[in-house]
Amino acid sequence: MDELANNRHIMIGEDEAFENRQKKSDIALIQRAQAGNTEAFGELIHRYRGQLFRYVRSLTHDSYLAEDILQDGLIRAFIHMGQLQNAERFMAWMQRIMRNQAYSHMQRREQQREQHFSSFFAFGYGADDASWSDQDSLDMTLSCLLDDTDRRSQEKGNDPYQAIVQQEMRTNLHKLLGCLNEREQQVFTSYWMEQLSPQEIACKFNLTSANVYQILSRSRKKVSQLHIHLSVEEMLAEWHSLRQNRVILEEPLSFRDPQTWNSAAASIHEMLGYIGSSPSLPMVMGMSGLSFRLTILPQDIHIAGPTAYNFKEVLTRGLQHLGYRSQAVEALASEAGLNANLVDPSMLEEKAKGKRLLNPRLVRALSLIRTSIHRGIPAVVWDLNIPEFGLIYGYDDAARTLYGIDFIKSGSIPYDHVGRGVNQEVFVLAAESDGMIREMNLRAALTAVLAHYRGEDPYTLPNTVSGLAAYAAWREALEYRQVEPNGHAYNIAVLWDARRYAGEFFRELSIKWASIPRYSSLIPFCLQAEELYRMMAQRLNELKQCFPFPEGGKPNGKLQENQAISILLEVEELERAAVVAIESLREGMAQHSPEIVMV
Numbered sequence: 228m229d230e231l232a233n234n235r236h237i238m239i240g241e242d243e244a245f246e247n248r249q250k251k252s253d254i255a256l257i258q259r260a261q262a263g264n265t266e267a268f269g270e271l272i273h274r275y276r277g278q279l280f281r282y283v284r285s286l287t288h289d290s291y292l293a294e295d296i297l298q299d300g301l302i303r304a305f306i307h308m309g310q311l312q313n314a315e316r317f318m319a320w321m322q323r324i325m326r327n328q329a330y331s332h333m334q335r336r337e338q339q340r341e342q343h344f345s346s347f348f349a350f351g352y353g354a355d356d357a358s359w360s361d362q363d364s365l366d367m368t369l370s371c372l373l374d375d376t377d378r379r380s381q382e383k384g385n386d387p388y389q390a391i392v393q394q395e396m397r398t399n400l401h402k403l404l405g406c407l408n409e410r411e412q413q414v415f416t417s418y419w420m421e422q423l424s425p426q427e428i429a430c431k432f433n434l435t436s437a438n439v440y441q442i443l444s445r446s447r448k449k450v451s452q453l454h455i456h457l458s459v460e461e462m463l464a465e466w467h468s469l470r471q472n473r474v475i476l477e478e479p480l481s482f483r484d485p486q487t488w489n490s491a492a493a494s495i496h497e498m499l500g501y502i503g504s505s506p507s508l509p510m511v512m513g514m515s516g517l518s519f520r521l522t523i524l525p526q527d528i529h530i531a532g533p534t535a536y537n538f539k540e541v542l543t544r545g546l547q548h549l550g551y552r553s554q555a556v557e558a559l560a561s562e563a564g565l566n567a568n569l570v571d572p573s574m575l576e577e578k579a580k581g582k583r584l585l586n587p588r589l590v591r592a593l594s595l596i597r598t599s600i601h602r603g604i605p606a607v608v609w610d611l612n613i614p615e616f617g618l619i620y621g622y623d624d625a626a627r628t629l630y631g632i633d634f635i636k637s638g639s640i641p642y643d644h645v646g647r648g649v650n651q652e653v654f655v656l657a658a659e660s661d662g663m664i665r666e667m668n669l670r671a672a673l674t675a676v677l678a679h680y681r682g683e684d685p686y687t688l689p690n691t692v693s694g695l696a697a698y699a700a701w702r703e704a705l706e707y708r709q710v711e712p713n714g715h716a717y718n719i720a721v722l723w724d725a726r727r728y729a730g731e732f733f734r735e736l737s738i739k740w741a742s743i744p745r746y747s748s749l750i751p752f753c754l755q756a757e758e759l760y761r762m763m764a765q766r767l768n769e770l771k772q773c774f775p776f777p778e779g780g781k782p783n784g785k786l787q788e789n790q791a792i793s794i795l796l797e798v799e800e801l802e803r804a805a806v807v808a809i810e811s812l813r814e815g816m817a818q819h820s821p822e823i824v825m826v
Contacts, residue, residue: 265437513732515545564650586646712779
């Protein structure tokens with residue numbers, strides 16, 4: 228028995244050694260595949276195809292459908308191999324792709340219905356499903372066009388309407404395929420129309436499977452770009468039929484003499500002024516939470532820190548606290564982009580924008596911009612000239628031009644340049660004008676502020692540090708002398724500006740409540756918070772003088788490092804005291820009513 232047991236241990240050890248070798252081999256293949264080695268990707272698929280097929284079949288309970296989904300998923304995995312962050316998570320990553328493909332296929336079956344060619348992008352089809360990418364929207368467009376064309380061709384009867392619809396679908400398919408060369412069309416139509424697998428296509432045209440994957444990837448990119456272009460044209464044709472071809476509102480003026488470093492607050496404040504009597508800038512900053520935010524990218528205090536949050540969730544929530552409903556369209560990177568102040572200036576020019584790919588959310592973005600302007604309200608837009616917020620206040624279909632302004636300049640923007648900035652991101656925010664009496668929800672706003680301070684804000688981005696914890700991370704970056712001067716100076720300026728307005732916000736609250744006897748007990752908390760934020764702004768202003776933007780000073784020098792660390796320690800102490808004051812204010816509010824609202 229002992230001998231048997233010993234042999235068993237030896238076998239287990241050999242198994243473990245084999246598994247380790249296999250794991251190392253997989254990681255090496257994955258790294259080669261990420262570098263573009265198609266043979267390495269093929270070997271990975273050879274190893275895991277059976278396991279992935281069984282996984283997909285467990286989701287669909289249909290072997291034929293599972294095979295189709297697997298083929299689509301493998302192509303998607305090949306295209307996006309560069310997005311895999313952890314090679315050890317390869318199988319989990321593949322399963323997520325397969326699961327999303329399965330859900331998309333099953334959803335597609337349930338929603339086979341007539342659609343305009345652009346509706347998948349322009350008017351929200353699938354827009355609320357976070358698991359679908361815009362490439363999926365293109366795939367769904369193609370599938371629905373093909374499926375509907377095939378289904379209608381088999382329907383009997385001579386319905387002239389159905390014949391027209393079928394002809395339109397064929398025309399749209401012809402337009403999409405027209406951007407491909409002969410070989411690309413052969414491969415693309417074999418995959419989509421004949422439903423052949425990449426292996427079958429390879430045999431049919433005497434290609435390798437790797438060639439087929441590459442051709443499909445290249446073709447999808449071409450078709451996607453044409454699809455976006457045609458969708459824009461269809462949207463404009465629809466608007467033209469409604470005689471809504473050109474609207475230019477009065478140009479916003481506040482950007483010519485900026486009152487804040489926070490471009491989101493400046494844009495929202497200006498936008499609300501078109502709806503009616505706008506809340507003050509301190510009130511917009513405070514109720515939206517922007518005057519209390521602190522988020523940094525700790526490695527080098529990157530310039531993107533102050534805007535490293537989920538725009539849609541944070542800004543629509545802020546507008547809700549102010550009493551406004553809003554809509555947003557976004558396509559944002561999950562990580563910090565380039566610092567526009569440090570890139571080659573040519574990358575910011577119109578010529579460079581024209582060379583970048585059209586953004587898949589372009590149609591949705593243009594649709595929301597136009598809808599807002601048509602209601603008489605400019606739209607808040609990200610990255611008109613640099614990665615900051617600005618306003619678009621006009622459009623002209625004949626010239627295919629938008630009219631916008633930000634802290635950099637005012638001028639015209641070609642329709643197709645939206646989303647083609649240096650970081651190729653899209654964000655559009657539009658407030659609704661519903662004629663309602665505005666009520667601000669202070670209790671909800673303060674609850675969100677405290678969550679951010681505690682690091683419980685769910686809307687910050689990966690690899691960032693937020694709230695009170697950001698101070699220690701900031702000091703650590705200074706100690707290791709890893710700070711990028713331009714971004715560091717910008718973070719200081721934005722933080723100084725935010726805390727300055729936080730003090731103004733509490734001052735306005737105390738003034739508003741001075742005439743309301745039942746709120747008199749809350750005023751001391753406001754005054755205490757006002758004083759604390761005033762002191763923070765004062766100390767941060769000293770820091771701002773040491774590290775002026777855009778030059779940035781010398782944050783990695785010993786003397787400046789010590790000075791910055793000392794001031795940040797003081798500011799953190801004041802910030803912690805302010806959190807206590809805000810908590811006391813919120814508790815005091817609870818004694819008066821479940822919520823306090825201010826008209």
